[in-house]
Amino acid sequence: MDWFVPSDLRVEIKMESQLNQKPMRRRPWALGVVIFLGLILSGGGYAAATQTYQAEFGSPEQISEGRKLFLANCASCHGTNGEGAIGGPSVIGVGAASVDFQVGTGRMPGQASGPQLYKKPVQFTEEQILAMAAYVASLAPGPAIPAEEFLRTDGDVTHGGELFRINCAMCHNAVGAGGALTEGKFAPGLQGVSEKHIYEAMVTGPQNMPVFSDANLTPEDKKDIISYLKYVEDFESVGGYELGSIGPVAEGLFTWIFGIGFIIAITVWLGAKAN
């Protein structure tokens, strides 16, 4: 568990625990073990939480603060121990990254049920989000909040662009403008999304997005993808106005209205008599 580890080792160990444990965590038998562990940790785990810790994230005070926030704001859907209920899935094993993404982008707490949860103004402070993340991370291991070094945008943009086109562009559009999915769902636009949230989405697979674990795209790969997205965000379009970067729909509409409109106007003028 993350908080047993001195702060200087924490990042490295987190990455390793992700690699080793993630593939196993959703095996059928693993769920039982995870729930069992979760119950032990949330019920009897306070004894463990009385030990002394150096790390700030995952300190017992933070976890207990996070648990209070969780009970007050999340438990009606996700269960009092995070085991899930009618309204929402279990959060055991989803990791701190998932909480930080869902709450940090305002998607959680969910406003209404529907095909997909929307982004909305964030409901909690950074401190409260971290506390809830620490609590959920304490239930079972899961993807951690990414280290700063993978959130810089000085990665290999070309490589990131290639990975983005192979893994992401089919849903999110070649420059991250977003796009439609089935039955009312959609892949959101990625312009203006923070580096941290992009990373967390890849590693946790929020809602219907698939997971891109570190075994698939390494943290370096993820950094390159983020660098590519930030590059195209700031890049002046070569072809002139982007019209939302959504491709033939907007461009076709523009051509039909203004291009064909201009031709019709000329035709009318050609046929009209001078007065």
Next chain:
Amino acid sequence: MSDLEKYTAGSATNIVRPIADPGLEPHRERMTDKSEHHARNAERQVSAMFIISMIGAVIAVWGFFAFPIVEGDLSATRNNTFWMGIGMALSLLGIGFGAVHWAKTLMPDNEVSEERHTARSTDEARAQAIEIVKLADGESGFSRRKLIRRTLYGALAFFPIPAVVIFGDLGPVVGDTLKRTMWAPGTRLTRDPTGIPIKASEVTIGSVFHVIPEGLSELEEHKLEEKAKAAVLLVRVNPGDLKEDPAKASWSYDGIVAYSKICTHVGCPVALYEQHTHHLLCPCHQSTFDLADHCKVIFGPAARPLPQLPITVDDEGYLVAQSDFLEPVGPSFWDMRK
């Protein structure tokens, strides 16, 4: 009189006019006809358009030199094409608008009627034409000399045959290339584009891997053709979510399934995967496949499921193909089942 009798046989000419011919509108003089002042204005407008045309040409040349295309600077290309396009459009439109405005305002606009004549030639002309044909037939002996006539028909029929043979050989023989891909028993599944093999343990539930066959990156030729056929989407779902046909149950490995990424409709890459609904959507025409149910088509124009690649793991834990796809990938074609 019945409706039918109003029309002459074989002609669309209406001989009974339901509406009287309104004739020509009275000629209305234009302002430019009535006043020398207006005519002079129109003259100035026309020449202004021609001057705009000249300015446009200058703008185009200016844009070409003011924004030279510099290698690596993409915004230079943007300004170059923008100003050249604007300039050349003004140049051409100026001439066109000027010419039309000139014709409409200053050239004579008196209405003129031209009567339409019947298309039929006179009886004398027709008889004369028949005479000429008959004379030519008699002189050439086309009807009389059967040997010549028939061999000419033969020559005309044989003439296009070389063209058919030559054009038929323009491309490579298709053979069975549409029916097989690079996948073979034991071929490892590797990541696109790096070609690093994938271990089953690395594919977590909810993960999607974009897969190419081992060795694709090293191909010397036809790399893209092979990739276009062999591209695979690898997904791990909760094994309990899979609705597997018992005959194909051995094609997946512990919830890991591999399907062709090429749509069976017109061959777009199908890769819009939804983790929880297991829907796989094709972005081109919205064909939707249920990945949990052997990629059955649940919406859209695709006519058959995406072919499944039977997979297993080798001794080292890497995912490998059991065989090639058991049916052709990509758009369906007429003799695909043969």
